[in-house]
Amino acid sequence: MDKQIQYIKAGWMIDGSGAPVQRNTLLTIKDGIFHDISPFHKNDSPNSSLITDLSRCTILPPLTDCHVHLAISSATDPQSRKQQINATYEDCKTHITDHLHYLFSHGVLAVRDAGDRSSHALRYKRQTASATCKKDPVIIKTAGKAWHKKERYGAFIGSSPASSQTLQDEISKNLGCIDHIKIINSGINSLTKFGKETAPQFSLEELQSIASLATEKKKRLMIHANGKLPVQLALEAGCHSIEHGFFMGDENLKRLADTDTVWVPTAVTMKAILENLEWHKGPGIKDVIRQNLDHQLAQIAKAKQYGVNIAIGTDSGCSGVIFGESVVEELKLLIQAGYSLVEAIQCASLNGATLLGIQEIGLLKKGRPANFIVARATPAMLPRKLSYLEAIYLHGKPCSKAFFNKI
Numbered sequence: 001m002d003k004q005i006q007y008i009k010a011g012w013m014i015d016g017s018g019a020p021v022q023r024n025t026l027l028t029i030k031d032g033i034f035h036d037i038s039p040f041h042k043n044d045s046p047n048s049s050l051i052t053d054l055s056r057c058t059i060l061p062p063l064t065d066c067h068v069h070l071a072i073s074s075a076t077d078p079q080s081r082k083q084q085i086n087a088t089y090e091d092c093k094t095h096i097t098d099h100l101h102y103l104f105s106h107g108v109l110a111v112r113d114a115g116d117r118s119s120h121a122l123r124y125k126r127q128t129a130s131a132t133c134k135k136d137p138v139i140i141k142t143a144g145k146a147w148h149k150k151e152r153y154g155a156f157i158g159s160s161p162a163s164s165q166t167l168q169d170e171i172s173k174n175l176g177c178i179d180h181i182k183i184i185n186s187g188i189n190s191l192t193k194f195g196k197e198t199a200p201q202f203s204l205e206e207l208q209s210i211a212s213l214a215t216e217k218k219k220r221l222m223i224h225a226n227g228k229l230p231v232q233l234a235l236e237a238g239c240h241s242i243e244h245g246f247f248m249g250d251e252n253l254k255r256l257a258d259t260d261t262v263w264v265p266t267a268v269t270m271k272a273i274l275e276n277l278e279w280h281k282g283p284g285i286k287d288v289i290r291q292n293l294d295h296q297l298a299q300i301a302k303a304k305q306y307g308v309n310i311a312i313g314t315d316s317g318c319s320g321v322i323f324g325e326s327v328v329e330e331l332k333l334l335i336q337a338g339y340s341l342v343e344a345i346q347c348a349s350l351n352g353a354t355l356l357g358i359q360e361i362g363l364l365k366k367g368r369p370a371n372f373i374v375a376r377a378t379p380a381m382l383p384r385k386l387s388y389l390e391a392i393y394l395h396g397k398p399c400s401k402a403f404f405n406k407i
């Protein structure tokens with residue numbers, strides 16, 4: 001028997017492509033790669049003593065979170081959030097390490113960072129990339145900092161161009177080591193007036209110049225946009241993803257369906273505020289936040305109907321939006337909006353990995369690395385049981401359970 005070959009029997013398998021759940025599957029892994037994935041038959045199987053038995057488990061691809069702020073903690077009290085603005089890299093470093101561990105524990109093995117004002121996440125990525133033993137192997141793609149218009153929303157996570165500089169000039173200077181460009185093109189949701197929209201931060205011409213720069217430099221472009229006009233301009237300019245997209249409206253959803261642009265709805269941000277209302281007091285606030293969430297879920301339902309490509313992102317680092325478990329919460333919200341379990345998992349695996357431009361995870365398929373997560377559960381117990389994973393396999397080998405469960 002070739003020592004490099006392993007066999008794993010999985011009770012249920014969700015492959016990440018949106019295909020139906022497969023029952024009783026035999027995975028053959030050779031040198032850390034899926035060599036074969038076939039239905040399991042008792043009679044023609046290899047010697048049972050050589051099989052790892054996961055017949056009571058569901059296996060699925062590692063998850064992705066396409067919108068996080070690694071350098072910002074999910075603290076809910078305003079004082080702590082304020083202090084974070086001027087935190088030093090040394091202060092942030094421990095938080096980032098913790099956040100990556102929470103992500104890894106939930107099987108989230110790749111993230112797209114949407115920026116922090118001092119580019120701490122970028123510095124962390126560069127410093128740890130050279131470390132020989134990476135504690136939590138989460139792939140990080142980062143924007144460094146986000147870009148916003150002077151005196152508009154965004155100072156918490158980014159910078160605005162100096163008055164003597166264009167947006168394009170500023171971004172050009174900072175392109176070297178980032179993975180993608182993050183632009184903020186609207187405000188954030190009002191918690192006191194339902195459906196309030198804000199003006200775009202940048203003109204179509206400015207956004208088009210950034211889209212051209214991104215294409216030329218082979219960087220992806222993510223644009224924060226809520227409301228009809230900010231989203232419309234972002235789509236017309238040509239971006240890889242619309243972040244949030246609250247109140248974008250039907251026409252923009254149809255536009256999204258006609259393009260390759262991915263929508264990252266981050267509905268869990270509203271749910272997290274609802275759960276932490278003590279920090280958001282005021283008349284009618286609870287109703288407005290609930291309406292914001294319901295409206296976003298209705299938009300997600302329409303997106304499914306129109307065929308919009310959605311990737312899961314959580315905005316972890318926002319108030320009450322916790323790293324790792326928020327991916328599970330966002331999956332639940334997609335299902336609440338009408339997605340099936342396998343469709344929701346596709347948004348958190350293949351769709352996310354494609355948006356991040358990575359091949360290592362996203363799909364369980366012959367020829368791909370044998371990276372997968374294991375829930376001791378039937379599919380009916382998902383997504384809930386993703387918060388208590390049984391195992392994480394990297395290149396066919398299980399990570400130590402004591403290690404990844406230690407929170």
Ligand SMILES: [Zn+2]
Nearest residue numbers: 067069114315
């Ligand atoms: Zn964000």
